[in-house]
Amino acid sequence: MNKVCIVGVGLIGGSLAKAIIRSKQAMHVVGFGRDAQRLQAAQNNGVITDYTTDIKEALNGADIVVIAAPVGSFESILKSIQPHLSETTVITDVGSTKASVIKVVESVFGSLPSNFVPAHPIAGKEKSGFEASDGDLFVGRKVIITPTESSSSEAVEAVKSIWQAAGATVDMMSAASHDELLGMTSHLPHMLAFSIMNYLISQNPSASLYAAGGFRDFSRIASGDPIMWRDICLNNKEAIVKHIKGYRDTLDNLIDVIENENTTAIETLFRDAKSTRDQWLV
Amino acid sequence: MNKVCIVGVGLIGGSLAKAIIRSKQAMHVVGFGRDAQRLQAAQNNGVITDYTTDIKEALNGADIVVIAAPVGSFESILKSIQPHLSETTVITDVGSTKASVIKVVESVFGSLPSNFVPAHPIAGKEKSGFEASDGDLFVGRKVIITPTESSSSEAVEAVKSIWQAAGATVDMMSAASHDELLGMTSHLPHMLAFSIMNYLISQNPSASLYAAGGFRDFSRIASGDPIMWRDICLNNKEAIVKHIKGYRDTLDNLIDVIENENTTAIETLFRDAKSTRDQWLV
Numbered sequence: 358m359n360k361v362c363i364v365g366v367g368l369i370g371g372s373l374a375k376a377i378i379r380s381k382q383a384m385h386v387v388g389f390g391r392d393a394q395r396l397q398a399a400q401n402n403g404v405i406t407d408y409t410t411d412i413k414e415a416l417n418g419a420d421i422v423v424i425a426a427p428v429g430s431f432e433s434i435l436k437s438i439q440p441h442l443s444e445t446t447v448i449t450d451v452g453s454t455k456a457s458v459i460k461v462v463e464s465v466f467g468s469l470p471s472n473f474v475p476a477h478p479i480a481g482k483e484k485s486g487f488e489a490s491d492g493d494l495f496v497g498r499k500v501i502i503t504p505t506e507s508s509s510s511e512a513v514e515a516v517k518s519i520w521q522a523a524g525a526t527v528d529m530m531s532a533a534s535h536d537e538l539l540g541m542t543s544h545l546p547h548m549l550a551f552s553i554m555n556y557l558i559s560q561n562p563s564a565s566l567y568a569a570g571g572f573r574d575f576s577r578i579a580s581g582d583p584i585m586w587r588d589i590c591l592n593n594k595e596a597i598v599k600h601i602k603g604y605r606d607t608l609d610n611l612i613d614v615i616e617n618e619n620t621t622a623i624e625t626l627f628r629d630a631k632s633t634r635d636q637w638l639v
Numbered sequence: 640m641n642k643v644c645i646v647g648v649g650l651i652g653g654s655l656a657k658a659i660i661r662s663k664q665a666m667h668v669v670g671f672g673r674d675a676q677r678l679q680a681a682q683n684n685g686v687i688t689d690y691t692t693d694i695k696e697a698l699n700g701a702d703i704v705v706i707a708a709p710v711g712s713f714e715s716i717l718k719s720i721q722p723h724l725s726e727t728t729v730i731t732d733v734g735s736t737k738a739s740v741i742k743v744v745e746s747v748f749g750s751l752p753s754n755f756v757p758a759h760p761i762a763g764k765e766k767s768g769f770e771a772s773d774g775d776l777f778v779g780r781k782v783i784i785t786p787t788e789s790s791s792s793e794a795v796e797a798v799k800s801i802w803q804a805a806g807a808t809v810d811m812m813s814a815a816s817h818d819e820l821l822g823m824t825s826h827l828p829h830m831l832a833f834s835i836m837n838y839l840i841s842q843n844p845s846a847s848l849y850a851a852g853g854f855r856d857f858s859r860i861a862s863g864d865p866i867m868w869r870d871i872c873l874n875n876k877e878a879i880v881k882h883i884k885g886y887r888d889t890l891d892n893l894i895d896v897i898e899n900e901n902t903t904a905i906e907t908l909f910r911d912a913k914s915t916r917d918q919w920l921v
Contacts, residue, residue, distance in 0.1 A: 479849055479850075479851045480851055480852070481851055481852070481853065482852070498851065499848070499849060501849070538843075538846050538849050539849065541838075541839065541842060541843065541846050542839075542846050542847065542849050542850040542851075542854050543849075543850070543851065543853060543854065545835070545838075546835060546853055546854050546857040546858070547853065548890075548893060549831060549835065549857070549890075550857060550912075551893075551908060551909050551912040551913075552886065552889045552890055552893055552912075553827070553828060553831065553886065553889075554911070554912035554913075554915050554916050555889050555892075555893075555908055555911060555912050556823075556827075556882075556885060556886045556889040557823065557824075557915065558911060558912075558915055559885075559889065560823060560885065561820070561823065562915060564820050564823050564824050565824065565915075565919045566781070567761055567781060567783070567820050567821065567824050567825075568761075568824040568825070568919070569761045569762055569763060569780065569824075569825065570762070570763070570764070571763065571825060571828055571829065571859070571860040571863075572824050572825065572828050574856040574857070574859050574860070575828040575831070575832060575856070575857055575859070575860060576828070576916050577853070577856045577857070577916075578853040578856070578857060579912045579913060579916040580913050580916045580917055581853075581909075581913065582913075583906050583909035583910040583913055584906065586909050587902065587905045587906040587909060590897050590905050591897075591900055591902065591905070594897055594898070594900070597897060598894055598897055598898055600838075601890055601893065601894050601897075602894065603838060603841075603842065604834065604835065604838045604890075605887055605890055605891075605894075607834045607835075607837050607838040607841065608830075608831075608834055608883055608886075608887055608890075609887075610837075611830060611833075611834055611837075611883065612880055612883050612884065612887075615872050615873075615876055615879060615880055615883075616876070616880055618873055618876070620869065620873065623869045623872050623873070624865050624866065624869040626833060626837055627833050627863075627865035627868050627869060628865040629836070629837060629840060630832075630833040630834075630836035630837050630840075630861045631833075631836075631861060631862050631863065631864075631865055633836050633839065633840055633844060633847075634836050634858055634859075634861040634862045635862055637847045637850075
């Protein structure tokens with residue numbers, strides 16, 4: 358490839374840019390955004406090869422454009438991209454929700470373009486900004502591609518290639534399966550981590566003086582970006598609410614066995630949890 | 640001191656033993672337990688200086704005896720200790736719950752001995768056994784001492800000294816305050832971590848294939864010892880149930896703002912959570 362355009366040079370966009378540069382997948386990795394100063398700093402740090410704040414220039418001759426911004430900003434980004442997009446440019450994204458991204462693309466473009474391929478790398482950090490970017494972020498991680506019924510196989514292969522070159526394993530599934538699955542493994546734990554901080558605030562914030570490493574790790578993801586997580590909530594609302602409610606039922610069951618001092622049931626619950634956690638680590 | 644007796648040479652008992660040996664607080668750090676082979680292995684690994692499976696021998700001439708076993712085993716341990724205990728030996732423990740420990744001591748001894756000083760180091764790992772022990776485990780950590788109305792100031796000072804020599808900061812509070820506080824900062828997150836694994840098992844255990852670092856850290860404490868955590872649940876039942884219920888109310892509020900797509904409220908909740916978490920890290 359000659360040129361990849363990254364819309365949003367943050368943690369994920371910046372990490373992908375670095376991986377593309379390193380694996381020599383493209384000559385030019387052009388960052389697009391509104392803040393020229395930040396883009397200049399990203400270029401100075403070797404995160405991108407070029408940058409521009411002009412979307413027409415950013416897209417001119419691009420083989421792939423990767424939208425790496427919070428899902429809530431997709432509509433306005435897509436509207437600004439659409440007039441300047443060549444028919445041969447592959448469009449992909451790294452959004453944490455997929456059904457909602459497909460919906461907004463369809464609404465902005467009038468139909469689903471054959472060169473649009475939604476994707477989501479299962480990797481992250483609680484830090485944001487290109488300063489936290491890392492060319493190794495995707496090594497050994499999974500990337501889920503959720504092709505639409507219109508996605509061409511050439512476009513799917515192009516997107517698959519950049520992620521494989523970044524060291525990731527690519528899996529394919531439907532957008533609905535993705536949203537249900539990630540609702541459980543990513544969105545739910547984030548909701549629970551934000552909530553333990555909110556509960557702590559409501560009760561006794563200085564209690565954290567007596568928190569150890571367990572609390573630190575458990576709450577780490579509560580340091581995630583509020584805007585990004587707000588957008589994820591709004592864009593995967595049904596799966597997230599379903600999982601919080603299901604989890605609440607699991608808590609009700611735990612309350613029940615503790616209140617009844619059902620020794621065996623408590624121990625079995627903890628033993629099953631530990632065994633699944635330990636097996637998963639292997 | 641000449642001799643410290645550690646009842647239960649596991650993660651915490653073993654780490655304290657190592658710290659006492661290193662800081663030269665006592666000539667002999669004697670491990671007591673039922674399994675001679677394990678104790679021999681702990682001695683071979685430099686965790687303790689001596690060991691015995693005979694409680695009379697273990698206590699003979701001991702300046703301090705530290706009970707470092709799951710809280711559920713305290714009653715039988717105390718019953719075996721009592722006949723052989725000299726009036727000058729200080730008794731302390733490292734149990735994760737304090738009101739229940741005081742209750743069982745009072746019940747076994749008939750009244751609260753003046754040389755009994757309950758304590759709880761706020762440090763741990765998800766691993767157990769002396770193999771995981773670490774003489775630095777308590778460096779920079781807090782130890783909460785919850786003296787009873789009978790605890791002599793000499794006994795309190797003796798217990799304070801060994802923890803300070805291990806590198807910890809010692810705070811004093813009532814057993815009730817301890818149980819309420821730790822119910823929030825330690826017991827609640829453990830209950831929530833066990834529960835997310837139980838929820839995952841109930842829904843789709845293979846979903847963990849698509850889990851990233853966030854889930855890994857969030858669920859780390861679900862690898863804790865089931866017996867220890869069962870005992871903690873039974874021994875701090877009221878505070879734990881109260882906190883799970885309070886947390887459930889926080890989740891209900893989150894469900895409510897997500898279902899109503901209350902964008903501002905969602906963002907504020909996440910922003911407050913992040914800001915408290917970030918401040919705490921400093």
